[in-house]
Amino acid sequence: MNLFDVYPLFDLTLVKGNGSEVFNEKGDKYLDFYGGHAVISIGHNHPHWVERLQYQMNEGISFFSNSVKLPIQNELAEKLGKTSGYDDYSLFLVNSGAEANENAIKIASFHTGRKTIISFSGAFHGRTSAAVAATDNKKIKALVNPDDHVIFLPLNDKKALDKTFAENEVACVIIEPIQGVNGIYEATPEFLQQISQRCKEYGALFIADEVQCGYGRSGKFFAHQWAGVLPDMITTAKGMGNGFPIGSVLIAPHIQAWYGMLGTTFGGAPLACAAALAVLEVIEKDNLISYTEKIGNYLIEEIQQLPGVKEVRGKGLMIGIEMQYPIKELRNQMMSKFNILTGNSSNPNTIRLLPALNITQKQAEEVLDAFKALCQ
Numbered sequence: 001m002n003l004f005d006v007y008p009l010f011d012l013t014l015v016k017g018n019g020s021e022v023f024n025e026k027g028d029k030y031l032d033f034y035g036g037h038a039v040i041s042i043g044h045n046h047p048h049w050v051e052r053l054q055y056q057m058n059e060g061i062s063f064f065s066n067s068v069k070l071p072i073q074n075e076l077a078e079k080l081g082k083t084s085g086y087d088d089y090s091l092f093l094v095n096s097g098a099e100a101n102e103n104a105i106k107i108a109s110f111h112t113g114r115k116t117i118i119s120f121s122g123a124f125h126g127r128t129s130a131a132v133a134a135t136d137n138k139k140i141k142a143l144v145n146p147d148d149h150v151i152f153l154p155l156n157d158k159k160a161l162d163k164t165f166a167e168n169e170v171a172c173v174i175i176e177p178i179q180g181v182n183g184i185y186e187a188t189p190e191f192l193q194q195i196s197q198r199c200k201e202y203g204a205l206f207i208a209d210e211v212q213c214g215y216g217r218s219g220k221f222f223a224h225q226w227a228g229v230l231p232d233m234i235t236t237a238k239g240m241g242n243g244f245p246i247g248s249v250l251i252a253p254h255i256q257a258w259y260g261m262l263g264t265t266f267g268g269a270p271l272a273c274a275a276a277l278a279v280l281e282v283i284e285k286d287n288l289i290s291y292t293e294k295i296g297n298y299l300i301e302e303i304q305q306l307p308g309v310k311e312v313r314g315k316g317l318m319i320g321i322e323m324q325y326p327i328k329e330l331r332n333q334m335m336s337k338f339n340i341l342t343g344n345s346s347n348p349n350t351i352r353l354l355p356a357l358n359i360t361q362k363q364a365e366e367v368l369d370a371f372k373a374l375c376q
């Protein structure tokens with residue numbers, strides 16, 4: 001059987017990972033500045049992550065459905081609440097970013113009895129039905145994914161936001177505090193504050209999609225925390241499990257659950273919880289959030305000075321480098337000449353850097369040297 005051919009692949013075969021280094025089948029080493037698409041938060045095969053998973057398999061339970069008590073789920077909820085500053089929220093565990101957003105949007109609709117969603121130009125929220133409807137990309141919507149209940153507004157347009165609230169019964173606003181797939185564009189603090197305020201005034205729910213920008217990546221645990229707002233729901237995935245599939249919805253205390261409202265077979269599986277606990281423990285022990293801000297600022301300042309760079313966007317280790325020209329060749333050369341992996345975005349001129357939060361100063365310098373050599 002062949003794989004269903006939906007992914008255009010780089011000519012690169014990876015067989016091993018260690019920290020921010022990955023290796024091909026010949027043993028050649030590559031520096032991963034893409035974090036496997038913002039997923040690798042504490043480094044490939046981090047020893048504590050491996051140990052936590054092995055312990056769960058050797059001494060604990062690997063899987064049971066959500067019909068029994070699984071204390072490791074409560075342990076994760078407690079740790080995530082404390083680390084993120086959302087102690088009083090509840091946690092619904094899922095398997096991916098799309099599933100997290102799908103459930104958050106459903107919760108908003110159940111809670112408000114409404115269906116209109118406000119989303120933004122360039123938004124990416126996933127490929128399942130409610131999530132893809134709120135995604136600004138017609139190409140990935142099938143006929144079974146209607147989006148006539150979604151209103152797309154320009155990012156950071158306060159007037160359009162006010163007008164839309166005044167004219168519609170809005171169920172929720174879903175926003176990436178820092179847009180990822182679109183090429184790293186930030187929602188301004190004032191815009192996030194306005195969303196929060198309007199949602200309260202009109203009885204709608206504010207969903208922060210932190211699937212890519214959350215989990216310490218921006219230099220705060222959640223990127224919306226730079227704006228001092230409290231969303232009604234926060235969705236997570238990617239960096240949460242460091243490669244073990246897990247996602248979640250953090251849900252404000254005023255939103256009521258009822259039996260049967262949501263459900264999933266695999267969500268909250270003990271192995272996934274063990275991986276997620278390992279990530280939080282390493283983030284805390286190694287002080288990775290403040291380190292991310294520091295090393296991210298260093299990279300941003302240095303990259304801004306390179307020839308050919310039009311703009312550097314982002315925060316912490318979520319960095320978009322917009323060049324004055326398409327980046328395809330530059331990215332290929334980063335890989336073929338310097339063995340450095342970077343990401344692209346839907347903006348053809350923008351490279352994305354989304355490395356593990358514990359990249360070393362030496363690795364950062366190695367990437368800067370490669371950029372310096374190529375951006376002449």
Ligand SMILES: Cc1ncc(COP(=O)(O)O)c(C=O)c1O
Nearest residue numbers: 096097098124125126180211212
């Ligand atoms: C902001 C954001 N939301 C949701 C998703 C979807 O996550 P997943 O691919 O895990 O379904 C992504 C994936 O890139 C994302 O960047």
